[in-house]
Amino acid sequence: MLYAILCYNDEAAVGGWSKEHDDKIMADLLAVQKPLVEAGKMGPVARLMPTTAATTLRKTAGEPLVLDGPFAETKEQFLGFYVIDAESLEEVVQVVRDLSEANPGMGSYEIRPVRDFFPGAAKT
Amino acid sequence: MTKDDTAWIGLTLTGARPRTVAALYRYFRNLDLAEEAFQEASLRAIKTWPKKGPPRDPVAWLILVGRNSGIDTVRRTSRFTELPDESRISDTSDAESSIVDRIDESHYRDDILRLMFVCCHRDLPATQQIALALRIVSGLSVKQIARAFLVSEAAMEQRITRAKARIAKSGTNFETPDAVERSERVGAVAAMAYLVFNEGYSTAGEREETRNVLCEEAIRLGRLLLGLFPAEPELMGLLALMLIQHSRHAARFDDDGHIVLLDRQNRTLWDHALIAEGLALIDKAMRHRRPGVFQIQAAIAALHARAIRPEDTDWVGIELLYRTLETIQPSPVITLNRAVAVSKTEGPEAALELIEPLGSALGDYFYFHGLRGGLLKDLGRLDEARTAFDMAIALANTSAEAVHIRAHLDELGSVATS
Numbered sequence: 398m399l400y401a402i403l404c405y406n407d408e409a410a411v412g413g414w415s416k417e418h419d420d421k422i423m424a425d426l427l428a429v430q431k432p433l434v435e436a437g438k439m440g441p442v443a444r445l446m447p448t449t450a451a452t453t454l455r456k457t458a459g460e461p462l463v464l465d466g467p468f469a470e471t472k473e474q475f476l477g478f479y480v481i482d483a484e485s486l487e488e489v490v491q492v493v494r495d496l497s498e499a500n501p502g503m504g505s506y507e508i509r510p511v512r513d514f515f516p517g518a519a520k521t
Numbered sequence: 522m523t524k525d526d527t528a529w530i531g532l533t534l535t536g537a538r539p540r541t542v543a544a545l546y547r548y549f550r551n552l553d554l555a556e557e558a559f560q561e562a563s564l565r566a567i568k569t570w571p572k573k574g575p576p577r578d579p580v581a582w583l584i585l586v587g588r589n590s591g592i593d594t595v596r597r598t599s600r601f602t603e604l605p606d607e608s609r610i611s612d613t614s615d616a617e618s619s620i621v622d623r624i625d626e627s628h629y630r631d632d633i634l635r636l637m638f639v640c641c642h643r644d645l646p647a648t649q650q651i652a653l654a655l656r657i658v659s660g661l662s663v664k665q666i667a668r669a670f671l672v673s674e675a676a677m678e679q680r681i682t683r684a685k686a687r688i689a690k691s692g693t694n695f696e697t698p699d700a701v702e703r704s705e706r707v708g709a710v711a712a713m714a715y716l717v718f719n720e721g722y723s724t725a726g727e728r729e730e731t732r733n734v735l736c737e738e739a740i741r742l743g744r745l746l747l748g749l750f751p752a753e754p755e756l757m758g759l760l761a762l763m764l765i766q767h768s769r770h771a772a773r774f775d776d777d778g779h780i781v782l783l784d785r786q787n788r789t790l791w792d793h794a795l796i797a798e799g800l801a802l803i804d805k806a807m808r809h810r811r812p813g814v815f816q817i818q819a820a821i822a823a824l825h826a827r828a829i830r831p832e833d834t835d836w837v838g839i840e841l842l843y844r845t846l847e848t849i850q851p852s853p854v855i856t857l858n859r860a861v862a863v864s865k866t867e868g869p870e871a872a873l874e875l876i877e878p879l880g881s882a883l884g885d886y887f888y889f890h891g892l893r894g895g896l897l898k899d900l901g902r903l904d905e906a907r908t909a910f911d912m913a914i915a916l917a918n919t920s921a922e923a924v925h926i927r928a929h930l931d932e933l934g935s936v937a938t939s
Contacts, residue, residue: 409537410532413536
């Protein structure tokens, strides 16, 4: 089954990372992903820009409202996601444990089974 | 636990600082006390968090603990201060965070804005505003700030103390600001953040690591500000401008610390993640159709950033944007910048014609003589060019600037002798 791993953290803290710290964390996270990529289990991965770059479109009875900023003001922000193919929730939890060890400190991960998946065609 | 595993605590504290100090400042109405209380709370966090794990809401935790320790300080120094209800203060449990939320959540926007705004006191010269903001809002050490300004630690300490005394003397307004007051504050604070950025940007070649710190702190202030006022297009413009300018930091100087001009920079060294974020912000800002000076400057920076090769630069667009900027905020420096675009679109003669009248206003401005020398050189008026370059060198602010002009003079020399 496909699972989405949604990453939440305080972007004020993440935004304070030095280039060296950022590079190190990214390399460590990549090391966690590598065996999964090789096993053909890794789906798309995205790291999002800060919520200051976000725009929200809210549906209303009439014209939808286009608003600046994220959908909700929260203490932790949605900062990125992984999609992985796993046999069981147990397996996903282990991956998330590895990810959280590679990126210690605050934050949380939400594991959500994927209902429909469309790989899309966008290239970077 | 290894050192690396606790790095996140420092980062969390840095991220939480503006919000926490701002709340403590409203509570204690004293900058020193607020800073000390934050310091104390940070020390406790470093001791407690690795053992107990991070609290659910670090800011609330820090405000509570900071308030607690600040009250102790006040109690020690004065018997006459009325104390708040003790039973509401504790640092051991998360349960109290809801109290802090009730007290502080509704105010945090104005709290942070106030903390930033006191640094922009109109009696303080620009350098003191910058130093104060770096100390109070960003939490850089006096040592770090002193290094960035190339002064001794003692001198910087004194400068900051004096600035704080000035603020304390003139008094801070702790009332919730009305809409007009709030928007004035936002404007002043945005200008201050850009001062911090320029302090770092304009002399980045001299001592790169410490100067980059200023640019990064300014960007952090810009993010903080836009986070507080997410629908303000000028704040999007300010952040975009800083991100795009800073994206070039690795390409702006060569290994010897000499300036590398935009059209000679190795564009693969540009930080494309920063550029992409800047472009996204400009896109957002444009939807508001409320142009302003930061947005226009960001748009100019974006046109440079979008060009994969120097010859791809949209100079016509840049000239147009400078023209718009001139009408909003007429200034000889902007005309000077427009002249650079004109030299690309119409040639050096038209550009020279545009800047000749600026001589009286910009006579002691390094870039004026530098550009004038360059245009004269392009027109083959070598003696005049040499005189202009000599003037520029005499006015150079940094050795990198002087070296850059000297290279021009050297080229002139070889033209004359060949």
